[in-house]
Amino acid sequence: xxTLILRTASDILLPVLLLFSVFILFRGHYLPGGxxxxxxxxxxxxxxxxxxxxxxxxxxxxxxxxxxLMPLGLLISFGSAIAPLVAEGLPIMTGLWVPGHFPVIGxxxxxxxxxxxxxxxxxxxxxxxxxxxxxxx
Amino acid sequence: xxxxxxxxxxxxHLFFSIVLMFFWQKIKVQKILTIVGNFIxxxxxxxxxIHIWSNGTQVVNAGNWDAPFGIVFVGDMLSATLLLLTAVSxxxxxxxxxxxxxxxxxRFGFFSVYHFLLLGLNGAFLTGDIFNLYVWFEIIIISSFxxxxxxxxxxxxxxxxxxxxxxxxxxxxxxxxxxxxxxxTGSLNMxxxxxxxxxxxxxxLIDISAVLFLTAFSxxxxxxxxxxxxxxxxxxxxxxxxxxxxxxxxxxxxxALIRMMTLIFPQDEFLMNLLIVLSVLxxxxxxxxxxxxxxxxxxxxxxxxxxxxxxxxxxxxxxVLAISGVLFYLIHDIIVxxxxxxxxxxxxxIKGTTNMKKIGDLYHSFPKLSLLIIIVLFSLVGVPxxxxxxxxxxxxxxxxxxxxxxxxxxxxxxxxxxxxVVAKIWSEAFWKKQPEFSIRKKKFISFGQLYTxxxxxxxxxxAILAIISLYIGFGADHIQTLSLKIAEDIIDPQNxxxxxxxx
Numbered sequence: 001x002x003t004l005i006l007r008t009a010s011d012i013l014l015p016v017l018l019l020f021s022v023f024i025l026f027r028g029h030y031l032p033g034g035x036x037x038x039x040x041x042x043x044x045x046x047x048x049x050x051x052x053x054x055x056x057x058x059x060x061x062x063x064x065x066x067x068x069l070m071p072l073g074l075l076i077s078f079g080s081a082i083a084p085l086v087a088e089g090l091p092i093m094t095g096l097w098v099p100g101h102f103p104v105i106g107x108x109x110x111x112x113x114x115x116x117x118x119x120x121x122x123x124x125x126x127x128x129x130x131x132x133x134x135x136x137x
Numbered sequence: 138x139x140x141x142x143x144x145x146x147x148x149x150h151l152f153f154s155i156v157l158m159f160f161w162q163k164i165k166v167q168k169i170l171t172i173v174g175n176f177i178x179x180x181x182x183x184x185x186x187i188h189i190w191s192n193g194t195q196v197v198n199a200g201n202w203d204a205p206f207g208i209v210f211v212g213d214m215l216s217a218t219l220l221l222l223t224a225v226s227x228x229x230x231x232x233x234x235x236x237x238x239x240x241x242x243x244r245f246g247f248f249s250v251y252h253f254l255l256l257g258l259n260g261a262f263l264t265g266d267i268f269n270l271y272v273w274f275e276i277i278i279i280s281s282f283x284x285x286x287x288x289x290x291x292x293x294x295x296x297x298x299x300x301x302x303x304x305x306x307x308x309x310x311x312x313x314x315x316x317x318x319x320x321x322t323g324s325l326n327m328x329x330x331x332x333x334x335x336x337x338x339x340x341x342l343i344d345i346s347a348v349l350f351l352t353a354f355s356x357x358x359x360x361x362x363x364x365x366x367x368x369x370x371x372x373x374x375x376x377x378x379x380x381x382x383x384x385x386x387x388x389x390x391x392x393a394l395i396r397m398m399t400l401i402f403p404q405d406e407f408l409m410n411l412l413i414v415l416s417v418l419x420x421x422x423x424x425x426x427x428x429x430x431x432x433x434x435x436x437x438x439x440x441x442x443x444x445x446x447x448x449x450x451x452x453x454x455x456x457v458l459a460i461s462g463v464l465f466y467l468i469h470d471i472i473v474x475x476x477x478x479x480x481x482x483x484x485x486x487i488k489g490t491t492n493m494k495k496i497g498d499l500y501h502s503f504p505k506l507s508l509l510i511i512i513v514l515f516s517l518v519g520v521p522x523x524x525x526x527x528x529x530x531x532x533x534x535x536x537x538x539x540x541x542x543x544x545x546x547x548x549x550x551x552x553x554x555x556x557x558v559v560a561k562i563w564s565e566a567f568w569k570k571q572p573e574f575s576i577r578k579k580k581f582i583s584f585g586q587l588y589t590x591x592x593x594x595x596x597x598x599x600a601i602l603a604i605i606s607l608y609i610g611f612g613a614d615h616i617q618t619l620s621l622k623i624a625e626d627i628i629d630p631q632n633x634x635x636x637x638x639x640x
Contacts, residue, residue: 071158078155082148084201085141092144094201 010052017045025119026105026112035115039122047130055134066127073120080113140195142188143212145181146220146259149174154252164243168235171248175228178255182224189217194626194636196265204265204637205329211265211637214623215464219262219392222468225605226384226475227255229598233479234377236587236594237486242288242375250287254280254381261389265637267318268325270393271311274357278304281386284378285370296373303366307356314349318401321346328637331400331630347402351394351411358390360449361418364442368426371441372434372491376482379434383441384475388467391448395463398452399627409453416450417547419443424554433491433566434481436558437474440517443551444470450544451532459539461624462531465616469516469524469609476513476602483595484566487584493562497569506596507567509603514559516606519552524609527617 021041028034050058084094097109105112153174160166189195194213198204212220231251238247257276264270281304286297319325321342322333337343352363359367367387371379402408423443430436444466451463481491487503488496500507512523519525529552536545584592609616626632 067161071155074155074158078151085144085148089141091141091197091199091201092148093199 006052010048014045014049017041017048021045021119025115028115029106029111035118036122038115039119040126042119042123043126043130046127050131050134055131059131062127066124066131069120069124070128073117073122073124075117076120077114077117080110080117083110083113139188139192140197140212142181143185143195143216143263144197144199144210146178146185146224147256147263149178149181150252150256150259153178154249154256157249157252158246161246162244164240167243167248171231171251172228172235174252175224175231179224179228182221185212186217186221189214194633196636196639204639205324205326208269209265209326209328209637210263211328211633212263213633213636214619214626215392215395216262218464218468218619218623219388219471220259222471223255223258223262223385226381226471226602229479229602230377230381230384230475232594233380233482233598234375236591237377237482238375239288245287247284247287250280250283251381254284258385258389262392265327266325267327267330268315271308271315274308274311274389274393277386277389278308281382285374285382288375290373293373296370299366300370303356303363307353307363310349310356311353314346314353317342317346317349326637327396327400328630328634331634332638334401343402344405344407347397347405347408348411350397351408354390354394354397355415356390358387358394358445358449359419359442360390360445361415361422364419364422364445367442368430368435368438371438371478372432376434376478376485380475380478380482383437383478384471387441387445388471391445391467394449395452395460395627398455399460400630400633403628403630404455409455412449412453413541413544416446416448416453417543419446419449420547420551421446424551424558427558428554428561431493433484433493433562434478436493436562437477437481440477440555440558441474443555444474447529447532447548447551450536450541450547454532454535454539454541454544455628456535456539457621457624457628458531459535460628461617461620462528462535464620464623465528465531466525468616468620469528469606472602472605472609473513473517473524476599476606477517479599479602480510480513483584483599486587486595489581489583493565495572496566498567498571500567509596509599510567511563512603513599513606514563516603516610518556518559522610522613524606524613526610527613528620 021038024033024041025035025038028038046058046062049061081093084090084096085092087096095109095111097107102108153170157167157170160170189212194211196204197210199208199210234247234251254277257273257280260273261270261277264273282297282301285300286294315325318330321337322330324330324333334343356363371382398408420443423439423441423446427436427439427443430439448463448466448470451459451466483506484496484499485491487499490496516523516525519529529548532548533545536548584595
């Protein structure tokens with residue numbers, strides 16, 4: 001599969017897909033999107049790279065083991081779930097919102113961090129699964 | 138907002154399972170962390186129990202959305218007791234597993250998944266939302282799939298497939314039942330459903346959904362026609378895993394049945410008769426299965442089925458005395474059944490097999506250990522004044538007064554056969570001379586070759602659980618008071634409904 005067309009395409013698509021995945025993540029609160037699809041799209045970016053350049057080179061550009069992203073994402077989600085409990089004594093998973101409006105992102109609240117956690121978990125899980133399968137193939 | 142305390146057990150287990158994932162390859166750190174985590178969980182469970190005991194039912198609306206629209210966590214005395222028992226068995230099994238489970242298994246994240254399993258159990262006991270209950274069941278079965286198949290030995294995978302298929306099917310039926318009940322009442326909050334189901338005219342529709350729920354939970358807790366997966370799979374994984382499965386996983390099904398039958402479908406003639414019939418058949422099939430087996434762990438698996446029948450039948454009799462008997466039996470059974478499989482693990486470590494025909498003479502080589510084990514075995518049978526005896530008084534009395542003679546007879550038969558089976562285990566494994574042939578695997582480290590610390594790690598959890606069994610036996614008035622209080626609480630669901638919906 002190491003054709004010139006695929007390599008060139010993946011070079012351009014990798015940053016575009018990553019950017020798109022972040023866009024999908026931020027869009028997800030009121031519109032279709034969110035952490036799950038965002039994570040999948042981010043994983044697709046690297047899977048495409050692995051098809052074009054081979055698994056070794058993809059591992060080099062990711063640098064960390066994708067399995068590490070799973071506990072990281074879970075920790076972020078967990079933090080957003082217990083933040084209201086720790087900060088204000090409210091029941092777990094109550095939405096906390098930072099007052100005011102931010103450019104591009106909109107309002108920032110604990111729901112965003114929950115979704116970010118989901119993003120990392122899905123990203124890590126799908127890369128781990130696909131890398132493991134293609135290593136043994 | 139002190140009622141938030143009831144969600145702390147969930148927070149603790151989730152936190153530790155995440156932290157353990159960060160130490161994926163460092164087994165020594167994992168071992169220390171899991172013990173610390175389970176001690177903290179036990180402390181939290183005790184605090185929750187005391188809080189609910191002194192302040193009554195506590196309700197937390199997750200996300201601060203009011204019931205019946207948001208998901209609620211409800212901690213009543215029944216939940217608190219089960220949380221406490223989960224924490225105790227969880228701690229005992231974690232101590233046992235750090236020495237008995239081999240490193241190759243631990244490297245695949247055994248402890249992390251173990252904490253996820255305990256998270257699922259705690260969540261199932263706490264939730265007051267029926268769809269959320271389904272989600273906790275999913276968390277429980279997904280983590281149990283990992284635990285049962287971790288290591289990947291041949292017979293283990295065979296057991297895992299049987300377990301997986303049946304439990305998956307059970308979840309499917311549970312989901313169908315959820316769809317039916319949502320279609321009928323338009324709500325998923327258990328208290329709200331309990332209110333709205335009274336307004337439905339068609340008894341047939343209610344019975345259909347009730348039978349669907351009954352089928353789903355019967356698969357989970359191995360009630361008669363759907364029980365064959367349990368003895369086929371519970372003897373295959375490591376002893377620590379089958380201990381937590383036998384102590385708690387089948388009991389989640391019983392808990393869900395108790396909750397459903399008392400809260401949503403109370404006093405339904407058809408269901409009560411059905412439960413009695415099922416319990417009689419369950420007791421008979423479980424006890425006859427136990428009597429013909431020679432593998433100690435398989436015998437214990439069949440005894441689980443037999444004693445599930447005791448509890449289901451008490452639920453079918455349905456009065457305060459019978460329900461209190463069921464709850465007392467549940468408390469006794471969780472501790473004893475967990476301990477039985479730990480004992481099976483120790484016997485395996487000593488002899489290299491759990492086949493009764495191939496072992497013997499345990500009493501002469503390990504007299505103190507044998508005395509410890511006989512306490513547990515006698516508690517299981519219910520030799521007075523040990524723990525199995527007291528709940529049976531309530532069950533016998535209520536079934537006789539209620540003229541449920543079939544169930545009464547099945548109880549006698551079940552208790553008698555349990556006695557026979559325990560006598561058989563005792564004479565074969567402990568008194569008989571060691572037979573000539575004994576199978577030793579390569580690289581098998583027997584109990585005598587372990588370090589002293591490791592020996593203690595094997596024995597301590599058994600001793601802790603045995604002491605709790607003794608307390609349940611000798612302090613039976615405390616447990617009886619507790620189970621009567623719970624029974625009075627849950628047999629009149631109005632308190633629960635008012636606590637959740639705050640009229």
